[in-house]
Amino acid sequence: MKDELPAGVVLSEVKAELFKSLGHPSRIRVLEMLADGPVAVSRLRDDTGLEPSNLSQHLGVLRRQRLIVPSRQDGRLFYELSCPEVSGLLLSARSLLVTALQSQRLTLMTLDEPAKESAVR
Template identity: 90%
Template structure:
């Protein structure tokens, strides 16, 4: 039973669910688009290239995780990020990827360097 689990384990499971909900390139793209403010569903469809039913499924996943919130304006459906932390998380992920890629490049560069011959005396 979950009530018997330590709080840290439960929090880890909730975090895992959050990351799973963001674990698809289309959902990341939707969140990135919404980082600039509310966007009409029609524009999301145009910018992602997703079929309406597919986009709807992805939006549903993000809505259930409370990462986005719907609203209506002039009869049109809009979505926006539910809180600024979502955008911060995306920026942190981008920064992390940059750091990891730079580290990988440095490692590869050292592997490409020719082995130095020991100095002969």
């Protein structure tokens, strides 16, 4: 009998690796730039302000996770999102953050109300 990990454990590990690859602001910025279609590496470099070697490392992480794919056009290297779900993930993250910030703002406003009431008295 083989010792096998439950499928849920393996999937959790794969998801964790995916989220680790998204754990740097520069990589998020690159993915957001690619949401509108293929972008030349030279433009990615110019718009992110990253050094070529640093950009290359970030692109490598995203490629290994299969979030982006390279292509060549007229001798220039371009990258694009590997599938529309990558863009959907970024939009979901933005929505989650907006909701969390709104909730936090409401909580802070509620906590501040007793202070305002006592100041009025």
